[in-house]
Structures are given as structure tokens and as C-alpha cells.
Amino acid sequence: MTAAAPGRLTGIPPEAFATAARRIMARCDELSRVSADDGSITRVYLSPEHARVNRLAAEWMREVGMTTRMDAAGNQLGLLRAAEKDAPVLMLGSHLDTVIDAGRFDGILGVLMAIETVRLLRVPGAELGSWRSPFPFGIEVAAFSDEEGTRFGKALLGSSAVAGQWDESWWDLTDADGITVREAYREFGLDPGRIGEAAHTSEQLVGYLEAHIEQGPELDRRSEPLAVVSSIASARRFQLSVEGEARHAGGTPYDMRRDALLGASEAALAVERICSAEHHIIGTVGQLEAFPGAVNVVPGEAKFSLDLRGEYDEKRDAVWQRISRDLDEIMGRRHLRWRAREVHQAPALFCDPLLQDVMAQGIGSTLPKGSAEPVTLFSPAGHDGMTIGSVTPVGMLFLRNPDGISHHPDEAVSAPDVALGLRAFAEAVAHRGAEPVS
Numbered sequence: 001m002t003a004a005a006p007g008r009l010t011g012i013p014p015e016a017f018a019t020a021a022r023r024i025m026a027r028c029d030e031l032s033r034v035s036a037d038d039g040s041i042t043r044v045y046l047s048p049e050h051a052r053v054n055r056l057a058a059e060w061m062r063e064v065g066m067t068t069r070m071d072a073a074g075n076q077l078g079l080l081r082a083a084e085k086d087a088p089v090l091m092l093g094s095h096l097d098t099v100i101d102a103g104r105f106d107g108i109l110g111v112l113m114a115i116e117t118v119r120l121l122r123v124p125g126a127e128l129g130s131w132r133s134p135f136p137f138g139i140e141v142a143a144f145s146d147e148e149g150t151r152f153g154k155a156l157l158g159s160s161a162v163a164g165q166w167d168e169s170w171w172d173l174t175d176a177d178g179i180t181v182r183e184a185y186r187e188f189g190l191d192p193g194r195i196g197e198a199a200h201t202s203e204q205l206v207g208y209l210e211a212h213i214e215q216g217p218e219l220d221r222r223s224e225p226l227a228v229v230s231s232i233a234s235a236r237r238f239q240l241s242v243e244g245e246a247r248h249a250g251g252t253p254y255d256m257r258r259d260a261l262l263g264a265s266e267a268a269l270a271v272e273r274i275c276s277a278e279h280h281i282i283g284t285v286g287q288l289e290a291f292p293g294a295v296n297v298v299p300g301e302a303k304f305s306l307d308l309r310g311e312y313d314e315k316r317d318a319v320w321q322r323i324s325r326d327l328d329e330i331m332g333r334r335h336l337r338w339r340a341r342e343v344h345q346a347p348a349l350f351c352d353p354l355l356q357d358v359m360a361q362g363i364g365s366t367l368p369k370g371s372a373e374p375v376t377l378f379s380p381a382g383h384d385g386m387t388i389g390s391v392t393p394v395g396m397l398f399l400r401n402p403d404g405i406s407h408h409p410d411e412a413v414s415a416p417d418v419a420l421g422l423r424a425f426a427e428a429v430a431h432r433g434a435e436p437v438s
């Protein structure tokens, strides 16, 4: 085997990474059993399962020498103080909540890797290049409480509170049972009036690093285990409706039909045609409904969703313009009317050049000498970094997910890849430690 490029972390026995990876895999299994549903994984914000995984994460944080607290938004935090009392912290983390019938690694892996990174950095005898303990900054591990937005339909609630971006209108969002965010806070034992206390200022943070499984097949296709993330996709979401005329399915000849479902179907195909011809622009129609929805009636109305993501906001917007023009043409030809309501918009978040660089050096330290530069990918999926990026620089590491399936029970990552990822992530922290604090 060729020797890996030298890193800043020395004095950590190589088998420590494999041991830590096995512990992470076992704990991903353990957390997967904390679920609202028997036989599948569902863990939503402010639920009894949320409280249980916070307790487990807190226990594991204390085990590696951190002091712990749950913040005002239900995020579980662990702190390893710097020698200097008021030194800022480098935040490491991800989220512990899930979608319905989830996999066991999305988010969870990043939290456990952050905890194990702290353990590795504290291995007796670990020499951190020019960066020796006591740290020039503290390390705070964040297990965010709501990234997926499964319960209240609004994603990133946990990290938004940490970024000081809480929106007062969110208190009135409701779950499927009509329980508001405000009520759920009280039920969970949190005081809505103290939400501001969860906020971190820019001065309190050095940066934010997150490891996450890739939610696509790119690394697997390239036979590479790890990638530096360049940016987190910008997104826009629309609810579209098409209006035609509901008439008898038997008695209406084709030349008299104004079939709203066929208009919407053609629109969905146009989205695929336009987006697949573009680099890094992804459009998906995930919901489609026809009204009145009877077997013997030509659909007079159709509603569908459009999710648009792209590496750059301008390109995403240009693609939306093209889709709009095509929809005008399709609906005009079919004598239908259409309108769109925008329900979500988020700009792209560009990862910090310095943190991309330390992540690349971290990955480089796992590669044989003389290897090509580490892979860089953009993330079409959203992450907590999107909100944390408003207060501090963000860096991300992707780990290979065979087949790329995610938000699904088949989501996977291998223990050897986790060991490599952990080495890269810990190296990245050490490299950041060798740079000035601000």
C-alpha cells in the first residue's frame, strides 16, 4: 500500500480511526431504533424520540470530555472549551431528526463523526502539527434538532435559531394534528420566549464544518470515497395550477377538450427536457393532482409542484424563465390557463475558500502521495450550513453513499469510508487550527 500524504495529525494510532468508525456504525444502529414507528425510522422535531436521541448524544459528548446543554431550540450541544475563556468556537455538527421512513445516516453520521473527531483530537499523545492543545478556539459539537422540516413543513428550524434567524411567524406553523410550534415547544419543556438565547454571533464562531453522506451517486460513480463540497444548492419551489374545463368523458370530442391534466403532464415533461439539458440544474415535479378526479370526467383543473435547484441562483432563475415560456406555449396551444405561486426560495450557499481548502487537505492526507486533487462536488440537497452560513464560514465533506439513495431505508455508507472520512475531517479541524482564528 502506498503511504498517504502526511497530515498535521500525528501520534494517533491508525487503528483509532477504524475503531471510531465501528463505534459510529454501531451508534447509527442504536439511534435508528429511536423511532416513532415500529420497523422504520421516523424522528421529528420536539417529539419524545427527539428528547431520547438528545440524551444519548449528550451522554456520548460527555464521554469524550465535553460539557453539554440543550439550547432554547432543542438543539443538543457539546462544548470543549479553549484555554482562553472567551475564545470563539469552531462548530462541528449535523442533525438528528429524520424524514418519514428514513435511512440511518443522513445527518446522524455527521453528528457522530463530530463527536468522534473530538475524541481523536484528545487521544493522549496526539500532536496536532503546529496546533497543540490548549486549543486556540473551542470546539462545539451541534446536533441540530430540525433540519428536515418533517413535522411543521418548514426545514432548518434548529439551525435557524442558532444562526439568530428565527422568524416569529414560525410559532404558528402547525403539524398534522394542528399542534403549533409554540405549543410543541411548551410540551417539550422549552420556553418560546427564550428562543433568542439559542443564537450565536459571528464573533462567537470561527466556522462550521459538517460531514454528510452524499445524497446522490457521484462519488460512487467516480469510485472515490470523499469529496469537498463547493456550495449548497439554491432552490425555488412553486405550486402550479392549470385550469381547463371539466366535461363528460364520453360525450366530449378531443377537439373540444381543455384537459388540465394533460396540460400539467406536458409541463412536467417540459421540466425534464429543459433541466436535463442544463448542467447542475435539477427540476422535479413531485406532486400532481387532477380535479374533480372522477374516472368519467375530463379533468378541469390540475395542480402540481415544481422543485428547482441549481448551483447558481442566476442560472436557476434563467431556467425558470424558460420553463415559464414553455408553459405559456403548452397551455396556449391547449386553451388552458396556468399560474404559479412561489412557496420557497433560498439562495446558494458557497462554502468558504479556507474551509474548502482545509477539507481538501484533510482528504489529501488520506490519499496516496502524488494522487490527483480531491473531488469537489456541489450539493443539490439542503443542509444546516445554509442557515449557519449567515453567521460564520461553512465547510462540508461528503462521504460516498453507494447507489446514492437517500431519505430511504436503503441509505448506506461503509465503515472503511467512515474511517477515511473521519481521518479527513479531523485533519481538516487540525489544519483550521493552524490558521489564524479570525
Ligand SMILES: [Zn+2]
Binding pocket: 095, 106, 107, 147, 212, 383
Ligand atoms: Zn441531512
